[in-house]
Amino acid sequence: MSDFSVTILGCGSAKPSLRHYTSAQLVNHRSNLFLIDCGEGVQRAMLRNGISMHKIGHIFLSHLHGDHCLGLVGLISTLGLGQRTGKIVIHACSDAERVFRPLFDFFCPQLSMEVEFQAFDHTKSEIIYEDKSLEIITIPLHHRVPCAGFLFREKPKPRHLLVEECQKYDIPTAYYQGITMGRDWTMADGTVIANADLTTDPSPSKSYAYCSDTIYAESIVPIIKGCDLLYHEATFANDLSAISKERGHSTALEAGTIARLAEVKQLVIGHFSSRYDEEGEQSLLAEAKSVFENTVLAKERKVLEL
């Protein structure tokens, strides 16, 4: 298993069905767990996947439609019952704290951990989370309410050290980290050993973009350009493009087009209208594939490795 993966917890749209849970995904980056959206049933979905929900540190809400956030109070309540300590950060638009804080106060007044809201401006693309190996950037989307997607982007990784080469020049191990960062080595006699002789290129930095819910918006293309995996909503097939646009959603054809324009490596489509059965979803897949071949259907319990 890689150290960067996405687990689909729910990929249905608002109207409930037995085919799908409502929106939620878990991103695991080097054992740091990030929850994206938090539809009703998210706890059950995590239990089914054997996910240790107590390890979630950050929750990202794309927007405040019920199918993307109504599992939040139950989840926070459970974590509080479980004696989780420390802090959970909820990243969402500015309305979120006004809506949810009173519910936490009412339904889970004795939480064992702190819950902090960090509001983002959904109209611009900005870094809202950062650690030493990852940054998370908002992707302004266009839906019926303020909405943003999230780009999980690994920072440049250290170069691979050629240990035998370093030993050949008697470089103390204390300097190895600097060399993996790209530094050259200067010998006692002043000779400079180029970094290229001491290291090889680093593993590629991977990126994952989550875009739900949104109308077709080419404005997101520069932000998600070249990402390794794109989740893009495809609520409807293109024969329902009028309804799709009216409701602030995308068709499978539009999702494929965005993937092609952004030259991503793989596309996963989801947020399917409950009108589609297995066969209907295969049609959505075919429609997206007609413009972007490397497309797969989201499905609950599916784990996508980056």
Add this chain to the structure above:
Amino acid sequence: MSDFSVTILGCGSAKPSLRHYTSAQLVNHRSNLFLIDCGEGVQRAMLRNGISMHKIGHIFLSHLHGDHCLGLVGLISTLGLGQRTGKIVIHACSDAERVFRPLFDFFCPQLSMEVEFQAFDHTKSEIIYEDKSLEIITIPLHHRVPCAGFLFREKPKPRHLLVEECQKYDIPTAYYQGITMGRDWTMADGTVIANADLTTDPSPSKSYAYCSDTIYAESIVPIIKGCDLLYHEATFANDLSAISKERGHSTALEAGTIARLAEVKQLVIGHFSSRYDEEGEQSLLAEAKSVFENTVLAKERKVLEL
């Protein structure tokens, strides 16, 4: 299938597990659908049971702990999306409207139906719903927050008409209804035909009592006396009676004792702590049966006919 049944939608307690959904039940009385409690996942549970959720007219919330009501916003939202018209009445303690109305306004501002809250006083037993064949009565319970159970009691049914006897006395059919209500018949010559000669006893009126969550409380016995089916919470086994009491819950032994004291016909226990697996729940059953033999375990999708 009888015209009075209870479907268990969820019988777990607050901590989520894959064994159970959180609390919810559907009472079907002559095709009138009543939802009792509304834990997260209630819509999925109804879909699994083939229940037409759009036919629910009344929702009863025993109390405002999340595992009993966090599915409410999603449900109301779905019903509003589905173009349900008319009115849904939510019967709950007085805090419910303060907590949930702002959520309905925020998450489902364009509902196609009216949502009315009717607050009950959880400290006394009173009729909170009535139609021509059924009444629903609160049962004051004792939990950590205001809490009430619900007694669904059929009104006395009409007596069975002996049509051939009525025809023998040339009674016009327009009078049949009055006779099923117990009236005698007076002939043209003044002779009185006793009702007992024209009818036989009615079918028995059935009753169902829902009691969750509560500590052991003999005060409920007179209210539920002789009911046909009692759902009583049994969160813990008796070896955890100290924890049980501290958290405002009952043990299986206590549930059985209440059933015995109230001389109910059948007991169904539920609201199981997630610490119990299949074997643990069988122990809870054995414990309840040790004082009240006719006990069964609640289980999702189980339909209990009255």
